[in-house]
Amino acid sequence: MHEASIVSGLMRILLDHAARHGVRRIASVTVKVGRLRSVEPRALIGCFEVFAEDTIAEGAELLVESVPIRGRCDDCGAEMEIAGFVFRCDRCQGGRITVTSGQELYIDSFEATDALS
Numbered sequence: 001m002h003e004a005s006i007v008s009g010l011m012r013i014l015l016d017h018a019a020r021h022g023v024r025r026i027a028s029v030t031v032k033v034g035r036l037r038s039v040e041p042r043a044l045i046g047c048f049e050v051f052a053e054d055t056i057a058e059g060a061e062l063l064v065e066s067v068p069i070r071g072r073c074d075d076c077g078a079e080m081e082i083a084g085f086v087f088r089c090d091r092c093q094g095g096r097i098t099v100t101s102g103q104e105l106y107i108d109s110f111e112a113t114d115a116l117s
Ligand SMILES: [Zn+2]
Pocket: 073, 074, 075, 076, 077, 078, 089, 090, 091, 092, 093, 094
């Protein structure tokens, strides 16, 4: 399953990062997910809960922040948000768009509770 492999990768990074900072317990995790990733936030949260079991992230809240798709027109240089997966320039109607955001998938931040100082 798509979301499971994503969460598995994110979890490895998260636990590694937490261990290096002496975090004992993770309260919440914020991930940024670009719309082009076609990730279903609810599925991601469900997978996270499963993967977090028996780790320091058990019971942590996963906050999924969606990053809109943005692009730049190769013809006129206009920058725009791309809605509904229509890759066409607002200004010159050109169809050559370079995607500049929307493919993100990373841990933006996490909150620790009871961290060792
Ligand atoms: Zn254009």
